[in-house]
Amino acid sequence: MALVLYSTEGCHLCEEAMALYQAAGKTAALNVIDIAFDDTLFSRYGVTIPVISFQTKDGSVIEELNWPFDSFALTTWLVKHGID
Template sequence: MENVIYNLYGTEGCHLCDDAELLCQQLLNKDDYRNVDIVSDDTLVELYSTSIPVLEHIESHTALYWPFNLQQLQEFIRGTN
């Protein structure tokens, strides 16, 4: 059973997305988030193409937009739990 709490929106080959994932790996369990490539969804491209990477808390639809650092990510996670 999947227990995904967050979506990490980005694109393949995006170095900023890679940086955001490294931050997520420091604070979240692997099963808590999933990478979502926005290229396959026109709505996501429209929403996030100029903002990626974006970490979205799925249940509340709140989002943390890049740029963010480890402390900002920790505060976001704390605020969504």
Template sequence: MTVRFELYSTWGCHLCEQAEQMLLQAGLAGQYQVLDIVDDAHLFERYRVLIPVVACRDSKATLGWPFDQAQLTAWLQQQVQEH
């Protein structure tokens, strides 16, 4: 089973762009979806001051900014091991 991830983001967010680059460096090309929180009132209310946030669809676990590549990689490995 492939673990799928979401990146809660918005247009023009340089931190979100950094987080997406980290996902790509972690080898997740094609395994995540970028969701613009502006397009969803619930996501906007929940994450507007927290983005970027990476979420695991299976476990519903989230990793919010700030994080670095090592923290992201460890979190991703934990999600894969649990699911």
């Protein structure tokens, strides 16, 4: 399983989402993917980032957490998926 943060450079909301994740104290790696370099990702997430996605190893999306979210919503979502 993989945990992905869809983001782009200079996105203050994305920085906020990353800070919330770090503050949650989780040890699972959060892979950051910049959508600016992929037309498909930009089309999908261009106006909704930041988005945290829980995916299978092959990239199939299991569930996504869309902005806006706070620390409680993020922690609840992570626990629901067994992410520590």
